[in-house]
Amino acid sequence: MEGIDPEVPPSGPGCADCTTADPPSWWFHLRRCGQCGHIGCCDSSPNQHASAHHAATGHRFVRSFEPGEEWFWDYAEQVLHEQGPPLAAPVHRPLEQGAPAPADRVPADWKRQLHR
Template sequence: MEGIDPTAAPSGTGCADCEAMDPAGWWFHLRRCAGCGRVGCCDSSPNQHASAHAAATGHRFVRSFEPGEEWFWDYGERVMYESGPALAAPEHRPLEQGVPGPTARVPGDWPEHLHR
C-alpha cells in the first residue's frame, strides 16, 4: 500500500510525544505510524498524538501497537483494515508495559481523562 514503509522501525516502546513532554505524559493505547514508525497515543488518550502526527505529516496509515492486534487505520479515508503488510519488529509495545501506561505516570482517576 502506498504510504506504508514496512522497513520503518518503531520510534520506541511508548508514545514519543508523551515521553518528550515535561512532565512526561501517559497513554491509553498506542498506535504506530506505518509510514515512518513514530509511536503515538490513541485518540482515547489525553493527548491524541497519533492522529496529530498524521495531520501534521500527511502520513495516513497507523497500525495498532498493542499485543495481539494487527489492524491498520487509514486517517485519509477513515477506514479500518483487519490486517496489512508485515512491519519491522517489534510489532507491539512490551508485554510488561501496562495499559494504560506507563503505570507510574497514570493518575488514579485516569478514566476521567479519556476522550470518548
C-alpha cells in the same frame, strides 16, 4: 499499501510525544505510523498524539501497537483495514508495559480523563 514502509522500525516502546513532553505524560493505547514508525497515543488518550502526528505530517496509515492487534487505520479514507503488510519488529508494545502506561505517570482518575 502505498504510504506504508514495512522496513522502518517503531520509534520506541511508548508514545514518543508523551515521553518527551514537559512534564512527561501517559497514554492509554498506542498506534504506530505506517510510514515513519512514530509511536503515538490513541484518540482515547488525553493527548491524542497519533492523530496529531497524522495532521502534522500527512502520514496516512497507523497500525495498532497493542499486543494481538494487527489492524491499520487509514486517516485519509477513514477506513479500518483488518490486515496489512507485516512491519519491522517489534510489532507491539512490551507486554510488561501494560495499558495505560507508564504506570508511574498514570493518575488515579485515568478513566475519567479518557476521550470517548
